[in-house]
Amino acid sequence: MGGNRSGRGDGGAGTARGGSPVNAPRQYVLLACGCLIALTLLVTSNLQSSLGLKALDEVLGQSARLDHVDRLQMLMVDAETGVRGYLLSGEAVYLEPYEKAAAQLPEAIAQIRRDMASRPAEHDRVEGLASLVGAKLDAMAEAVARRTMEGLQRDDLVGKILMDEARNQLADLRGLINQDIARSIEVSTGGFQLTRAIGIMLALGSLALLLALFAVMRRQNLLRGRLAELLRTENARLEAQVAARTTELSQLARYLTVAREAEKESLARELHDELGALLTAAKLDAGWMRRKLPPELREQWHERIERLLHTLSSGIALKRRLIDDLRPPLLKDLGLIEALRALCEDFAMDREIRVSCELPEAADDIDEEHALAIFRIVQEAFTNVRRYARAGSVGLHVGREDGLVRIEVRDDGIGFDPTQLASDRHGLAGMRHRVQTYAGRFEIDSSPGRGTRIVAELPLA
Amino acid sequence: MRGVTAAANSPLRILLVEDSDLLLGVIGEMIDEIDGVELSGAAQGETAALAQLNGTKVDLAIVDLELAEGSGLGLLRQLRSDPGRFGGSRVVVFSNHAHAAIQRQCRALGAEAFFDKSEGVEALIDFVEDAAREAAAGSR
Structure with missing residues (x-):
């Protein structure tokens, strides 16, 4: 829990690094635990199966030993039964099982010796049994011989005692082996219980591990979800901020454009009303003087008067140019369409350029501000063509498309690479800004040697 | 000048x-x-000019395009839309707006001639002198 809390505490400072580095150590620990559990499972299951096999071997060996003990006893009983039958009846037929059993007894004893060789402590007991069996065999052989030679005999007391003793010994041996079997089973049962306990522990460990993993993943998912949500809201906030700023800037740019145009307009008016009137009045008076000059003075003053008139004309021309630069000369008087047509005519007259001009029928619904912007864009585009394009022909197309005006100016001049151009050259930046001011779209399509096409779309709203 | 005697009878009212x-x-x-x-008479705006044209007989109006109020083109439009009301005066434009498109527009609106203020003074005087002679000849 402590790790969890500190991890979460770090989250604030480490947000940039993401959630996973915080959880990485915990994940490694979980992985290590998982590996450890799997390895332990492997080892214990291996151990358990080998232990089981060993125990099975032991039990099998001990039950074989029991069989051997039983076999010895059975052989002895067979031999004694045969001997007793012969002793009672004298029939030789009873001797056959006796002889058969007697022949097999040494091997049975040897087998038991081999069986018990691993237990030196029981060596004496085995040897005692062997000599007991030997004595019993001897006794039986003697009894058989006596019967053959001397006829019917009394009870074979010695044989019975020996047999009972052998029975006892064999029972002891059996008990001994049974004890061994019980011990083996006990040992392997203990082993099984241990592995069972280990198995339970491992299973519980795995379960805990799974739960921990699930918790970690869940936490990570939650964290990821929260981060994504955070990112989303942050993005939305930033986008809204950018949109707001853009609107603000656009409004500012629009305000500045309008203010600048208004200033220019006022300056132009001043130039026209005051300076224009002064120059024109002077020129008119100078002209009057030239007309009214007495003939005798006319010759003498001719040069000065002509120069004065010329100077005044130059002044008027300069004033006119200044005014035309400050405000579109025709826009107010003629309206946008005629002003644009006049612009095209001027352009065609000015230069040896073929100018084609496609304009809409009417533009009465376009307000003064937008009309001025459209006029300025075309004017700037023409200025560019004049200055840089070296074009043979230029085409102006102004079209109306629902709610916006589309201006296209194309020329067949030398073109340029728009990606290489300093943003400021060619007055393109000015055009772009003007279009952006009115939330429009501006597009330049040009490449060296392929002419230039400029498209500006201006929403009228 | 030739029209002196005739002019005394009925001068060209401008x-x-x-x-x-x-x-x-x-x-x-x-x-x-x-x-x-x-x-x-003289007028500095479109409305004042229309009032004068409406009230008194004017033979020739010499109109500047840029006015203190309204515009010369507006005046031309008014005169054209209702010629009877303004006594059918002749109109010429005397202006700094030398652009061909403006001149065309003025002519389309009924101006007889267009004189550039800076270069066309002599032509205007010639035009007025001719008009005065024609008026004198007409009234004789």
Whole structure:
């Protein structure tokens, strides 16, 4: 829990690094635990199966030993039964099982010796049994011989005692082996219980591990979800901020454009009303003087008067140019369409350029501000063509498309690479800004040697 | 001048429409000097000019395009839309707006001639003198 809390505490400072580095150590620990559990499972299951096999071997060996003990006893009983039958009846037929059993007894004893060789402590007991069996065999052989030679005999007391003793010994041996079997089973049962306990522990460990993993993943998912949500809201906030700023800037740019145009307009008016009137009045008076000059003075003053008139004309021309630069000369008087047509005519007259001009029928619904912007864009585009394009022909197309005006100016001049151009050259930046001011779209399509096409779309709203 | 005697009978009545006081004076004097011409009035805006044209008989209106109120083109439009009301005066434009498109527009709106203020003074005087002679000949 402590790790969890500190991890979460770090989250604030480490947000940039993401959630996973915080959880990485915990994940490694979980992985290590998982590996450890799997390895332990492997080892214990291996151990358990080998232990089981060993125990099975032991039990099998001990039950074989029991069989051997039983076999010895059975052989002895067979031999004694045969001997007793012969002793009672004298029939030789009873001797056959006796002889058969007697022949097999040494091997049975040897087998038991081999069986018990691993237990030196029981060596004496085995040897005692062997000599007991030997004595019993001897006794039986003697009894058989006596019967053959001397006829019917009394009870074979010695044989019975020996047999009972052998029975006892064999029972002891059996008990001994049974004890061994019980011990083996006990040992392997203990082993099984241990592995069972280990198995339970491992299973519980795995379960805990799974739960921990699930918790970690869940936490990570939650964290990821929260981060994504955070990112989303942050993005939305930033986008809204950018949109707001853009609107603000656009409004500012629009305000500045309008203010600048208004200033220019006022300056132009001043130039026209005051300076224009002064120059024109002077020129008119100078002209009057030239007309009214007495003939005798006319010759003498001719040069000065002509120069004065010329100077005044130059002044008027300069004033006119200044005014035309400050405000579109025709826009107010003629309206946008005629002003644009006049612009095209001027352009065609000015230069040896073929100018084609496609304009809409009417533009009465376009307000003064937008009309001025459209006029300025075309004017700037023409200025560019004049200055840089070296074009043979230029085409102006102004079209109306629902709610916006589309201006296209194309020329067949030398073109340029728009990606290489300093943003400021060619007055393109000015055009772009003007279009952006009115939330429009501006597009330049040009490449060296392929002419230039400029498209500006201006929403009228 | 030839029209002196005729002019005394019925001078050409001229209305000068010009927004600058200075130019109004200079041009007024210039026009006034021409024989057979009477400067019957002056106006600095479109509405004032229309009022004068409506109230008094004017033979020739000399109109500047840029006015203190309204515009010369507006005046031309008004005259064209209702010629009877304004006595069917002849109109010429005397302006700095030398652009061909403007000149065309003026002619389309009924202006007989277009004179550049800076270069066309002599032509205007010639035109007025001719008009004065024609008026005198007509009234004879």
